[in-house]
Amino acid sequence: MDAVDAVTPDLKKNLYRTMLRIRRIEEKIAVLYPEQEMRCPTHLYIGQEAVAAGVCANLSKGDSVFGTYRAHGLYLSLGGDLNAMMAELYGKRTGCTRGKGGSMQLIAPDEGLLCTSALVGGTIPMAAGAGLAERLRRSDRVAVAVFGDGGTEEGVFHESLNFASLKKLPVVFVCENNFYAVYTHFSQRQCADNIYERAHAYAMPGVRVDGNDALEVYRAMREAVMRARRGAGPSLIECRTYRWLEHVGASSDVTRDPEELDEWIARCPVRTLQHRLVEEGLLSEEDIHRMKAEVDAEIVAAVRFAKESPFPAPEELEAGVYAP
Amino acid sequence: MSVPVSRRAGVPARHAEPAAPGDISDAVRMRAFRQAINEALHEAMARDDRTFIMGEGVDDPKLIFGSTAGLKERFGPERVFDIPLSENGMTGVIIGAALAGMRPIMTHQRIDFTLYAMDQIANHAAKRCYASGGRQSVPITIRALVGCGWGQGPQHSQSLQSVFAHIPGLKVVMPSSAYDAKGLLISSIEDNNPVIFIEHRRLYEIEDDVPDGHYKVPLGRGVVKCEGKDVTVVAVSLMVFESIRARQALAEAGIDAEIVDPRTIKPLDVNLILESVRKTGRLVIVDTAWKTCGFSAEIAALAAEECFGALKAPIRRVTLPDVPTPTTSALEKIYYPGALDIARAACDVMGLGGKVPPAVEASIAGMTTPTAPQFFGPF
Numbered sequence: 001m002d003a004v005d006a007v008t009p010d011l012k013k014n015l016y017r018t019m020l021r022i023r024r025i026e027e028k029i030a031v032l033y034p035e036q037e038m039r040c041p042t043h044l045y046i047g048q049e050a051v052a053a054g055v056c057a058n059l060s061k062g063d064s065v066f067g068t069y070r071a072h073g074l075y076l077s078l079g080g081d082l083n084a085m086m087a088e089l090y091g092k093r094t095g096c097t098r099g100k101g102g103s104m105q106l107i108a109p110d111e112g113l114l115c116t117s118a119l120v121g122g123t124i125p126m127a128a129g130a131g132l133a134e135r136l137r138r139s140d141r142v143a144v145a146v147f148g149d150g151g152t153e154e155g156v157f158h159e160s161l162n163f164a165s166l167k168k169l170p171v172v173f174v175c176e177n178n179f180y181a182v183y184t185h186f187s188q189r190q191c192a193d194n195i196y197e198r199a200h201a202y203a204m205p206g207v208r209v210d211g212n213d214a215l216e217v218y219r220a221m222r223e224a225v226m227r228a229r230r231g232a233g234p235s236l237i238e239c240r241t242y243r244w245l246e247h248v249g250a251s252s253d254v255t256r257d258p259e260e261l262d263e264w265i266a267r268c269p270v271r272t273l274q275h276r277l278v279e280e281g282l283l284s285e286e287d288i289h290r291m292k293a294e295v296d297a298e299i300v301a302a303v304r305f306a307k308e309s310p311f312p313a314p315e316e317l318e319a320g321v322y323a324p
Numbered sequence: 325m326s327v328p329v330s331r332r333a334g335v336p337a338r339h340a341e342p343a344a345p346g347d348i349s350d351a352v353r354m355r356a357f358r359q360a361i362n363e364a365l366h367e368a369m370a371r372d373d374r375t376f377i378m379g380e381g382v383d384d385p386k387l388i389f390g391s392t393a394g395l396k397e398r399f400g401p402e403r404v405f406d407i408p409l410s411e412n413g414m415t416g417v418i419i420g421a422a423l424a425g426m427r428p429i430m431t432h433q434r435i436d437f438t439l440y441a442m443d444q445i446a447n448h449a450a451k452r453c454y455a456s457g458g459r460q461s462v463p464i465t466i467r468a469l470v471g472c473g474w475g476q477g478p479q480h481s482q483s484l485q486s487v488f489a490h491i492p493g494l495k496v497v498m499p500s501s502a503y504d505a506k507g508l509l510i511s512s513i514e515d516n517n518p519v520i521f522i523e524h525r526r527l528y529e530i531e532d533d534v535p536d537g538h539y540k541v542p543l544g545r546g547v548v549k550c551e552g553k554d555v556t557v558v559a560v561s562l563m564v565f566e567s568i569r570a571r572q573a574l575a576e577a578g579i580d581a582e583i584v585d586p587r588t589i590k591p592l593d594v595n596l597i598l599e600s601v602r603k604t605g606r607l608v609i610v611d612t613a614w615k616t617c618g619f620s621a622e623i624a625a626l627a628a629e630e631c632f633g634a635l636k637a638p639i640r641r642v643t644l645p646d647v648p649t650p651t652t653s654a655l656e657k658i659y660y661p662g663a664l665d666i667a668r669a670a671c672d673v674m675g676l677g678g679k680v681p682p683a684v685e686a687s688i689a690g691m692t693t694p695t696a697p698q699f700f701g702p703f
Contacts, residue, residue, distance in 0.1 A: 159413025227347025
């Protein structure tokens with residue numbers, strides 16, 4: 001089955017539901033964030049949902065994923081527990097890292113999210129390492145690194161691509177190019193707009209896709225994952241997308257060109273897929289309302305769970321520095 | 325050549341625990357530090373197929389000064405392999421492999437190269453367990469060699485234990501003998517945390533009684549290398565060797581020094597050190613590194629905080645001067661402290677006003693126990 005055939009009606013609806021769910025969760029966080037109860041730097045994913053959804057829809061149990069501090073979408077797309085994520089944002093003991101890591105260090109090891117990091121590029125080589133582990137175990141699992149355009153400016157990006165290609169490791173490198181590092185535009189940081197082409201320098205396939213089109217992301221990722229699983233080595237996918245809000249927190253970015261922002265909002269990944277599915281008769285207004293209601297109920301419950309959960313006890317301060 | 329104190333004579337049983345009774349035969353089995361490291365790697369690799377070894381030059385003709393000999397032949401090129409010169413990225417690789425269930429070992433021919441990888445070591449490996457709420461661990465061992473002599477110079481001879489020991493989440497190990505090197509390296513590889521394992525190049529050819537087979541020296545447990553009643557000398561790595569020479573000379577002046585080797589910088593065997601200082605009332609600390617904010621400062625602070633009342637004299641430290649290593653042999657010679665400097669510090673805390681009695685000085689000058697062997701170029 002090739003990538004086009006794999007895009008079944010069920011898959012499309014699942015992608016839509018995943019993206020809608022991320023969007024509404026992020027919007028709720030944006031509303032609650034000013035209450036100052038989520039006391040950790042939180043980087044919202046609004047506008048970029050198609051990347052995480054399209055990437056993760058290709059993964060199976062046992063595959064591993066390494067992400068960035070902007071990882072809510074990745075965590076949720078992989079099936080990470082919403083209660084544990086929300087509790088983590090509130091610094092609670094029931095959080096996915098017991099409040100120790102916060103929004104920037106989300107993990108869901110059972111679902112495959114092995115590491116996210118507050119430090120740009122830091123997890124890229126870890127995906128190569130997980131790929132190496134799968135190679136040594138002779139499994140057919142893959143490892144995925146998701147990073148931003150800023151991540152490609154770090155040395156480890158190049159080191160990781162070289163090593164993964166040298167050893168033909170089962171790794172997929174996914175760049176979410178949202179064009180901004182905090183407030184600084186891509187054009188002020190990189191000499192050429194060619195992230196995907198760097199793959200060729202490291203003797204692997206590199207493609208550029210519309211990162212606001214979940215189906216396009218899905219197809220590119222599917223090909224890369226299949227290539228990795230059959231032992232043919234790594235690939236690089238550049239997904240061009242856009243972050244609607246400020247780098248960190250829930251405010252808008254005052255430095256953005258309003259026209260640029262409007263253009264991207266007009267190409268909203270959630271609404272784009274929604275229109276397509278409605279046109280294709282796969283989704284009714286009633287379905288959409290029902291999905292929204294389900295997600296909203298889940299969010300209300302998760303926020304309540306998080307707010308009502310206990311904080312870590314003082315004795316947890318010194319616990320867990322070292323593994324037993 | 326051997327360290328004057330053998331495993332059986334100098335190491336109380338509680339500090340050297342074999343994996344199981346019977347693992348250690350009574351026959352003396354002299355092996356160089358380099359061979360002890362090699363044996364530890366063979367033992368660990370044979371026991372656990374989740375281990376693998378990677379590093380620049382691990383399978384080249386020099387075999388990390390002989391320490392990785394026979395590993396590739398025995399365990400195959402998939403588990404023993406050379407790497408690109410990407411220290412930071414490759415450290416991220418072993419962290420990722422560890423998170424995915426492996427137990428990697430990485431080797432640096434010079435500890436200076438680990439500074440390329442400080443992001444992955446300090447920002448990632450050290451934090452993972454805590455930042456995951458204890459759900460994850462990073463069982464990696466990073467071997468790092470300290471060069472010394474033959475003009476290794478400013479960028480090939482740093483001794484960075486304090487840099488690593490400062491960071492919560494890392495363990496730092498620094499053996500001074502072949503026996504400890506093997507047992508500590510096996511413990512490090514089998515530990516579930518990131519361990520920086522620091523090997524001093526000038527210890528490489530020094531022999532000790534090293535048991536065959538698998539045994540562990542526990543992390544966080546020091547050892548009293550030589551008992552004494554007058555002054556405690558806390559020394560690490562190569563400086564243990566120099567301290568034992570100083571002790572022999574000090575005996576000429578009737579000074580009985582106790583040599584304490586922490587063996588692991590972190591976790592630190594605090595009680596062993598304090599017990600000794602309380603007994604002797606005098607403390608000299610001897611480090612292979614610089615003075616400012618170093619390991620010697622930590623031990624001095626520990627003694628001042630925990631047993632100030634037991635001290636009969638100010639604490640003295642013997643360290644490198646706070647300057648980069650010079651390359652020229654003319655300056656290198658005076659850069660590194662040795663037995664005479666340690667003896668001088670001990671005499672000072674004994675109230676001899678920093679004057680070394682001629683008998684002590686003569687003893688060191690004419691010592692039958694030579695200094696640790698120098699290594700020769702090109703590398």
